[in-house]
Amino acid sequence: MAEGVFGRSDAEIDLLVRGMRSGIAVVGFGYIGTVIGAVLADRGWPVTGIDVRQAVVDEINLGKTTVPEPGLGELVADSVRVGRLRATTDFGALADNDFVIVTVGTPLGPDFEPIVDDIKAAAKAVGAHLRVGHLVILKSTVPPDTTENIVRPILEETSGLRAGVDFGLAFCPERLAEGQAIFELTSIPVVVGAVDERSARACSTLWRHALGVDSVVVDDPRTAEMVKLADNLWVDLNVALANELAKVCDRLGMDALQVIEAANTMPKGGRDANILRPSMGVGGYCLTKDPWFVNHLGQSVGLELAIPRTSRTVNDTMPAYTYGLLTELLAEQGKVIETSKVAVLGIAFKNNTGDCRLTPTKYVVALLEESGCQLSVHDPWVPDEEAHTVTKIPLTPDIESAVKDADALMVLAGHREFHQVPLVRLAELTAAGCVFLDGRNSFDPAAVRAAGFIYKGIGR
Numbered sequence: 001m002a003e004g005v006f007g008r009s010d011a012e013i014d015l016l017v018r019g020m021r022s023g024i025a026v027v028g029f030g031y032i033g034t035v036i037g038a039v040l041a042d043r044g045w046p047v048t049g050i051d052v053r054q055a056v057v058d059e060i061n062l063g064k065t066t067v068p069e070p071g072l073g074e075l076v077a078d079s080v081r082v083g084r085l086r087a088t089t090d091f092g093a094l095a096d097n098d099f100v101i102v103t104v105g106t107p108l109g110p111d112f113e114p115i116v117d118d119i120k121a122a123a124k125a126v127g128a129h130l131r132v133g134h135l136v137i138l139k140s141t142v143p144p145d146t147t148e149n150i151v152r153p154i155l156e157e158t159s160g161l162r163a164g165v166d167f168g169l170a171f172c173p174e175r176l177a178e179g180q181a182i183f184e185l186t187s188i189p190v191v192v193g194a195v196d197e198r199s200a201r202a203c204s205t206l207w208r209h210a211l212g213v214d215s216v217v218v219d220d221p222r223t224a225e226m227v228k229l230a231d232n233l234w235v236d237l238n239v240a241l242a243n244e245l246a247k248v249c250d251r252l253g254m255d256a257l258q259v260i261e262a263a264n265t266m267p268k269g270g271r272d273a274n275i276l277r278p279s280m281g282v283g284g285y286c287l288t289k290d291p292w293f294v295n296h297l298g299q300s301v302g303l304e305l306a307i308p309r310t311s312r313t314v315n316d317t318m319p320a321y322t323y324g325l326l327t328e329l330l331a332e333q334g335k336v337i338e339t340s341k342v343a344v345l346g347i348a349f350k351n352n353t354g355d356c357r358l359t360p361t362k363y364v365v366a367l368l369e370e371s372g373c374q375l376s377v378h379d380p381w382v383p384d385e386e387a388h389t390v391t392k393i394p395l396t397p398d399i400e401s402a403v404k405d406a407d408a409l410m411v412l413a414g415h416r417e418f419h420q421v422p423l424v425r426l427a428e429l430t431a432a433g434c435v436f437l438d439g440r441n442s443f444d445p446a447a448v449r450a451a452g453f454i455y456k457g458i459g460r
């Protein structure tokens with residue numbers, strides 16, 4: 001039975017946390033839960049993953065994970081082997097843990113509204129096993145007031161305990177990016193919005209010792225909930241800006257990356273401008289939905305916001321735009337798409353991950369399939385099962401076979417493996433005058449051209 005962390009003095013919490021005697025339960029062992037759980041276990045904490053999916057639990061207990069994050073497999077294997085990480089479907093395991101971190105999913109509904117059903121179910125299950133001294137930390141991305149108006153009443157009703165009195169409660173958004181999740185988890189400051197000061201301080205103590213990061217304490221959970229939405233709206237809008245600049249630069253025959261790099265040297269508001277990079281699309285579980293959460297939030301208070309809709313619309317045009325670039329490039333080579341061989345490199349939603357959830361690459365692949373071209377698809381990160389969600393064409397396991405005799409290479413995810421094959425080797429394998437469409441602007445145009453390809457990036 002855990003000793004309880006909430007309600008103790010700061011010095012006691014500090015000692016308890018530093019002694020790594022506090023167990024940490026992570027409820028929802030999907031992408032984010034597994035990253036957090038494995039990192040905390042690797043850093044010395046006893047971690048219990050709780051998930052409703054038996055298959056996920058079984059896999060973790062075998063020391064395995066299908067979450068396609070660089071370095072995560074090793075952390076899971078090692079932590080399970082030394083006995084610091086285990087998983088279960090039984091919420092009774094909460095009794096052995098002082099901290100309860102909730103990372104269940106919050107998908108988008110058919111009318112672009114947030115679905116918080118899993119949050120409610122998880123809160124109910126946690127509440128049924130809640131004890132005095134627990135600190136519950138919600139990390140899922142949620143609309144403002146979810147912690148206070150949905151999670152808190154459920155926890156209090158099911159447990160008979162009071163938040164801020166008997167147990168601690170806070171919202172701490174997860175702001176890591178897939179592909180560099182482990183590094184970011186242990187380097188990005190954590191925003192803490194708690195129902196009371198003691199919960200906030202206990203959270204900050206945990207993050208300082210467990211992850212080695214600072215906390216940014218805001219007034220309350222709803223502010224912290226809004227912070228996460230503001231961050232992701234900023235990313236989506238910023239990429240939309242870069243994408244529209246890229247389209248203009250394409251027409252004008254300019255290099256958008258040069259424009260952006262130079263534009264970013266302008267100081268503004270105490271720091272430099274930071275226009276992000278254009279690409280063939282924005283996807284994944286967060287950026288495709290969180291702007292809609294903001295849009296929905298605006299509607300709920302009688303506001304018709306323009307920005308979320310605009311950023312989503314602009315970014316959603318990019319796959320078709322990228323496909324259009326390909327057909328133009330082929331035409332310049334006297335070829336048509338119908339009789340060309342096209343090799344797609346990378347179908348994950350971004351570089352160096354195998355996650356295909358809401359990947360923009362799916363729309364490019366669909367257009368290629370419809371075109372009747374001869375298509376091969378290669379992605380070293382994506383398991384076959386996940387690949388089926390993008391295309392029915394079986395993945396070509398090795399890059400050399402995938403690109404053989406291709407008239408066009410389309411890099412839709414710029415995985416590091418693609419940079420390890422010498423460009424001249426790729427050029428030897430492909431057809432003469434092969435087009436190299438770099439959908440992630442992850443290659444050096446001069447090097448690609450020097451190898452004999454016709455290079456084109458997004459906006460360059």
Ligand SMILES: NC(=O)c1ccc[n+]([C@@H]2O[C@H](COP(=O)([O-])OP(=O)(O)OC[C@H]3O[C@@H](n4cnc5c(N)ncnc54)[C@H](O)[C@@H]3O)[C@@H](O)[C@H]2O)c1
Pocket residue numbers: 027028029030031032033050051052053056103104105106118121122125139140141142174175176177178285286
């Ligand atoms: N994926 C990202 O890069 C990212 C980054 C920051 C924040 N987030 C946010 O974090 C949250 C989780 O995202 P994810 O990508 O890990 O989702 P996910 O779908 O991979 O994982 C959610 C997990 O919760 C489990 N679950 C569902 N209901 C449950 C319940 N009642 N009890 C216990 N487990 C339950 C599911 O089985 C699943 O394993 C979302 O709100 C997301 O918006 C995600």
